[in-house]
Amino acid sequence: MQGNSKSSDEAPRPSSPLRAPSPRERGEAEDIAIIGGGIIGICAAAFLAEAGRNVTVFDRTGICEETSSGNAAAFAFSDVLPLAHKGMIKNLPKWLADPLGPLSIPPAYLPKLLPWLIRFWRAGAPAKYEASLAAQAGMMKLAEAEWMGLLDRSGTRRMLREDGSLEFYESEAEFRASLPGWAARERFGIGFRHVEGESLADLQPGLSPRFIKGTFVPGWKTVADPKLLGKAIWAYAEARGARFEMARIDRVATDQDGATLTLADGTSRQARQLVVAAGAWSHLLARQLGDRIPLETERGYNTTLPRNAFDVRRQLIFSGHGFVITPLETGLRVGGAVELGGIERPPNFNRSKALLRKAQQFLPGLNPSGGREWMGFRPSLPDSVPVIGKAAGGRSVVYAFGHGHLGLTQAAATGRLIRELVLGQTPPVDLAPFSPQRF
Structure with missing residues (x-):
């Protein structure tokens, strides 16, 4: 279900005087099982562990080792516009004409994708x-x-950086087209200012003159490195009793006592409550529980260059080209774009190379050597709103997936909401828009 696990067949580690035996070692059911060791599962584990619950996280590769490890590192709290309202529909024909452009769909995948595109x-x-x-x-x-x-x-x-973000426009027409979106943000108290000329150059020296205007968002935040942050939050959860088991979960089922998880090696685990936070694979597990959720996979690409590749002052957003450049503690990350191609196709790293070539044009003097290419799966729903709520067929199961480009940004909020759902408390926001049954 979640690909090949390196360690799902390993024998359990024996208990030691320094570590309390796990529920599995005691022959008991888990209190709460979380499927998925990405940033959503990590934050859910942290909030539940803080509440005194016993939590075990299951993942096929490790904690924060897959999609959550390679994202653009943004806390994009001002990014409130759903993807369908960002001009994506209008630009769709132009983008699809370029196989290495901001959006691509492998022709062989289009028939399978068509129902999702219609919903989008x-x-x-x-x-x-x-x-x-x-x-x-x-x-x-x-x-x-x-x-x-x-x-x-x-x-x-x-690990938090509060340098703001800078979004660029190559023409007056492109700038004017962005204004309704900024007006919508302003209604919700999001601060920004439009800049040009020397003000633009001061915010990012060395920028190509092709960009005539920009918008600076001072409240935009990034993190030093998303993988390092995820592992640090997990260490905090682990210190409060959260546990990890490396395993691929192939099947899930529910009964009156909770949930049964069947691992790839044929063994099973019992849990009183289950949180499904398996990213791009979550809908396959939800289907086993009777919920058909139209999740698709946006395959995102990036290249992380050495830190000295260019002096980037803050996250740079090239929205007309569908990518960003982020200065990290561990390098300079050039990435983004969307390839709607599912979870089975091999990576097409020509997309990473195309983004890097554009970055060289936009930042003359950028050194493109020594980069590390990467591809990850963004779990995306047609309305850009994640699924956070209880399964239809099992009240002991809670879903937390489908955050698209905003998994890191919304992870702590999701962790808080999952805690309230599991504990039977009133959530701080209306969960109706996030209902798994809204489709």
């Missing part, structure tokens, strides 16, 4: 705009508050 197109209808915008704005407000609290409690605030 419908999600862009004006009648749905306000509801989607309000849901995302509320989620982002919660996300910022919960992340700042979690960073402080876990001692990881030092």
